[in-house]
Amino acid sequence: PTMRYLAYFQAYxxxxxxxxxxxxMYEEALAVEGVVGLVIxxxxxxxxxxxxxxxxxxxxxxPVIIEYGAETSHDHTLEAVNRHHTWHQVEDAVRRxxxxxxxxxxxxxxxxxxxxxxxxxxxxxxxxxxxxxxLKFHQLxxxxxxxxxxxxxxxxxDFVRFSLEEYIDFFTDML
Numbered sequence: 001p002t003m004r005y006l007a008y009f010q011a012y013x014x015x016x017x018x019x020x021x022x023x024x025m026y027e028e029a030l031a032v033e034g035v036v037g038l039v040i041x042x043x044x045x046x047x048x049x050x051x052x053x054x055x056x057x058x059x060x061x062x063p064v065i066i067e068y069g070a071e072t073s074h075d076h077t078l079e080a081v082n083r084h085h086t087w088h089q090v091e092d093a094v095r096r097x098x099x100x101x102x103x104x105x106x107x108x109x110x111x112x113x114x115x116x117x118x119x120x121x122x123x124x125x126x127x128x129x130x131x132x133x134x135l136k137f138h139q140l141x142x143x144x145x146x147x148x149x150x151x152x153x154x155x156x157x158d159f160v161r162f163s164l165e166e167y168i169d170f171f172t173d174m175l
Contacts, residue, residue: 037063044093045085073123098131105134
């Protein structure tokens with residue numbers, strides 16, 4: 001009975017759209033009984049200053065957390081997996097969000113094609129140099145029927161693979 005909630009806009013890009021439409025969506029979520037804040041997942045190239053200003057105003061009333069899907073700090077990988085943003089855009093979005101006084105986090109994917117263990121560690125170090133509050137790590141999932149599945153089938157050596165024990169050891173070392 002005393003439980004409170006953060007409305008989590010996770011799937012897809014939750015800052016892409018008309019400003020008034022986005023504000024209405026956030027306000028609708030905050031109107032639900034027990035919802036006391038927002039967590040908004042988005043892309044670093046989809047955070048206009050006008051929306052950031054609106055979210056900063058909401059943040060004065062209830063907690064707002066922005067989570068950016070950065071995935072990696074390597075632009076060649078971002079291009080190869082069709083992210084259509086750069087690491088520079090990640091850095092810019094994080095810094096603007098921090099300056100707006102909004103809590104900020106990044107999502108990274110371990111094991112993107114063409115990346116080595118050293119590349120993953122470099123991304124982690126670069127992420128930790130930014131003014132972030134949270135960092136979420138995801139393992140790469142290859143979905144059947146996608147271009148990445150075809151790439152994996154034809155060039156499996158481009159993908160870092162771990163046994164469970166290796167992944168635990170790697171992740172412990174990374175932390």
